[in-house]
Amino acid sequence: MNLEELKKIREKAQKDVELRQKESRIRIVVGMGTSGIATGAREVLKAFIEEVGRRNIHDVAVTQTGERGLSSQEPMVEVFEEGKPVVVYGNMNAEKAKRVVVEHVVNGNPVSEFAVEVI
Amino acid sequence: MVAGMMEELCSHVMDIVTNSITAKAKHIEVSITEDHKKGILTLYIKDDGVGMDIDMARRVQDPFFSTKTGRKVGLGIPLLKGTAETTGGSFSLITELGRGSEICASFSLNHPDLPPIGKLKDTVLVLIVGNSEIDFTFRHKADEKEFVLETSVIKNILGDTPLTSPEVINFLINYLDENL
Numbered sequence: 001m002n003l004e005e006l007k008k009i010r011e012k013a014q015k016d017v018e019l020r021q022k023e024s025r026i027r028i029v030v031g032m033g034t035s036g037i038a039t040g041a042r043e044v045l046k047a048f049i050e051e052v053g054r055r056n057i058h059d060v061a062v063t064q065t066g067e068r069g070l071s072s073q074e075p076m077v078e079v080f081e082e083g084k085p086v087v088v089y090g091n092m093n094a095e096k097a098k099r100v101v102v103e104h105v106v107n108g109n110p111v112s113e114f115a116v117e118v119i
Numbered sequence: 120m121v122a123g124m125m126e127e128l129c130s131h132v133m134d135i136v137t138n139s140i141t142a143k144a145k146h147i148e149v150s151i152t153e154d155h156k157k158g159i160l161t162l163y164i165k166d167d168g169v170g171m172d173i174d175m176a177r178r179v180q181d182p183f184f185s186t187k188t189g190r191k192v193g194l195g196i197p198l199l200k201g202t203a204e205t206t207g208g209s210f211s212l213i214t215e216l217g218r219g220s221e222i223c224a225s226f227s228l229n230h231p232d233l234p235p236i237g238k239l240k241d242t243v244l245v246l247i248v249g250n251s252e253i254d255f256t257f258r259h260k261a262d263e264k265e266f267v268l269e270t271s272v273i274k275n276i277l278g279d280t281p282l283t284s285p286e287v288i289n290f291l292i293n294y295l296d297e298n299l
Contacts, residue, residue, distance in 0.1 A: 037130050064140070
């Protein structure tokens with residue numbers, strides 16, 4: 001595994017690019033404040049990133065941010081989708097993150113039992 | 120908030136780097152150097168973000184100021200400073216408004232209170248993929264062995280293909296697994 005292999009990835013990706021939307025359909029933002037990190041936000045962010053890779057999902061952007069303010073419910077995750085309310089998930093872990101990918105991102109049904117707020 | 124909540128040195132890295140991200144850094148450098156001969160571990164994080172004035176730089180190192188005011192940025196600085204000093208190491212923050220910040224913390228490798236480095240691969244992965252617009256330089260040096268990752272090099276090779284595409288994520292997971 002070396003950086004040369006990235007060139008092959010680029011060549012293949014350029015062939016596929018026409019098939020895809022340029023803009024991300026869904027944006028997943030994981031809160032990485034001090035309390036989020038202390039309660040496992042890195043594992044949550046890693047689970048989202050791994051699932052995007054494993055399931056070959058091209059229209060989702062996974063990003064991190066700083067403290068969000070509701071530290072009692074960290075790790076927290078916001079899911080933004082064009083034309084839909086923002087869903088805020090709280091007390092997340094890696095397993096819950098995988099369920100959010102399957103049920104919310106892939107199948108379009110927010111996981112209400114993990115949601116702490118819908119804006 | 121107690122120092123024990125940060126059970127890995129990597130959690131401190133995540134936290135300090137997140138401060139840099141909040142400070143709108145475009146380039147962030149992270150170096151972890153283990154020198155077993157001298158018995159010292161050094162953590163160095165430098166960013167080109169907005170930086171701090173003297174007053175702010177003093178206040179972010181004060182744990183009571185941080186928690187009392189509910190301030191959202193810099194909570195992790197007193198935690199890191201505390202951990203470094205507990206192990207007989209040192210801590211320094213060099214910053215200037217408009218010029219970014221530079222944090223250097225050293226730890227005694229043999230001190231019983233030194234937390235483990237922790238999941239370095241996961242930390243690098245989530246930082247570079249979760250902040251793909253930022254250029255990162257990661258360096259991990261353990262005595263003679265050195266690993267360096269520059270995301271600007273990866274982005275140059277990738278051209279228009281985003282760092283966040285699933286193929287690149289899978290590559291990075293394997294690459295970090297084999298090299299770090």
